[in-house]
Amino acid sequence: MTTIKKLEAVTADPKLFRGTEFDYAESENTGFTNYSYWKSTFRTFFRSPMVVLLTAVITAIVLMSFLYPLISKVDPTKTSIMPLEWNLRPGKEHWFGTDTLGRDIWARAWYGCRNSILLALCIAASDVGIGMIAGAFWGYNRKIDPVMIELYNIMTNIPSTVYLVLLAYIMNTSFLTLFIAMASRGWIVEARFFRNRILSIRDSEYNIASRCLGTPMRKILTRNIIPHIISLIIMEAALCVPYSIGSEVFLGFVGVGMPVDVITLGNIVNQGRASFTLHPYQMLLPTIVLCIITIAFYVLGNRFADASDPRNHV
């Protein structure tokens, strides 16, 4: 009783509050804003100058690596029999110098970028695509949960070198074998990630509340769940790129990667390692390009994840 009186005393204070005319139209006006999830996500994402810079750099590198083979006539596999053209330091004619066989490293770096980015994008597409679908089933179906967990344990425990060597025996090591070996196990890791996220989104309080209020499932799916999943897909796909480039370098190091004559960033780095003490630039320059690619994708993936969280929207 006393509290109500106190409240009345506060609201009635004419120094603090002013009365207003009743306006029907105004009273019907709800707090609706034309908030668009994607617009806010991208606005938050591109607010940071570093993100803009990295996006520009990545776009330039990807464009360059796909256009270079079309516009340039330099053959990256052309060796030279003249020792004078071997191990040339970076200069006007060969921007990144030449390697131990006189091949132009600038051209090799771009061809390598193209092949490595292509492989990484294929793996990202298959891992995230298959993983997302499998993860959705896994998250929504309680019955298959124990089976899938065991399948996950089995698949992650069979060393991928086994498939790689076997595949290399069935067909020659190539883009395809490396893709199969890496993709055959990547999807289940992604599926587990999506399963966990879908479980937590599906049972989160705002969705339960929404369901209780009678929101149709279609609307919950399109407005609450799918935007969340799509931003996860974009993030995971971006993070797949540094991972698969790293795996390719690693497999080359182990000796089960791409054949030596295929130009990939992994092969360039591993071949450059041998001559590093004498001619450091042969490895250093392509490695810098590789690191820019992996770091940029990693940063952009993480930044996008932050930006897609509505709590960070203003």
Next chain:
Amino acid sequence: MARYILKRTLRSLITVTIVFIAVFMLLRFMPLNGYFPDEMIKETDEATRMAYLRNQGILDHPLVQLWRFVKNLFHGDLGRSLTVYPKVPVLTLLREKIPVSAAFGFVSMLLGIVAGLAMGLFMVRFRGKPGDHIGNIYILLVRAVPSLIYLFFIQIWVSRWLNLPLVYYENRPLSWILPVICLALSSIAWYALWLRRFMVDEENQDYVKFATAKGLPKKQVLRKHVFRNAIIPLAAYLPSDLLNIISGSLVIETLYAIPGTGGLLTTAIKQQDNNLVQILVLMYAVFSILGVFLGDLLMAFVDPRIKLTEK
């Protein structure tokens, strides 16, 4: 609890069996020529090689080989290496190599936990300040740049800069420093990253706001409340980390020429050393599944709110 452990053990046994049989069968599809080095194929004729394979039991039906392997395993006979270290018993090989990898792994694991947690704590304490940014850049570099690249540059440049030996020598402790640090680099980044993330999550909890409102100094809130709750999820990974030390690191052991277990599995697969691959896969699968299992138990132990038997 006992029922949960029993059920989980049975399921893990099934998983290990499937992994093992899958790898065992895959190995039997390998080409027969793969059992011999190239020079040997040039020098010997088909019949001699076949006789050798028959003698080794490789030409028997895979199921016969599987039965023989299981029987020997229970007699404590792990077989002999075929191609990587011809005729050396696998057990001797493991006894020689595991201690080397485990010693390096254990020291670097401790270093990783101590330095990683300290770094995470430091980054939270100075969140948004230069110290935090430096930590983030370190984590970014370690996680985004392929490990082979930075490990190679550390070996070449840091060893020259600090005048440390370039490779491992058994009797020169000075040469052990770099490999240990290199092994710890990624786990430092991992612990720092997740500790920071979990601590930031905890900081938004009501009990932390309450503790701050009570007037506790920030340092004490962080150490007594936030830190203790934030390390619980990390505890789940501790058993896996501990068990994984025996498998060594391929890149680091190759770069520094450490005679550990690091490259053993990959080399054995490439040279089709069936006996060695089988044992290693069996061992690693048991350890990795056991690690996850122990991690779940440990988590339930340190956090009474977590109940494994429910659901």
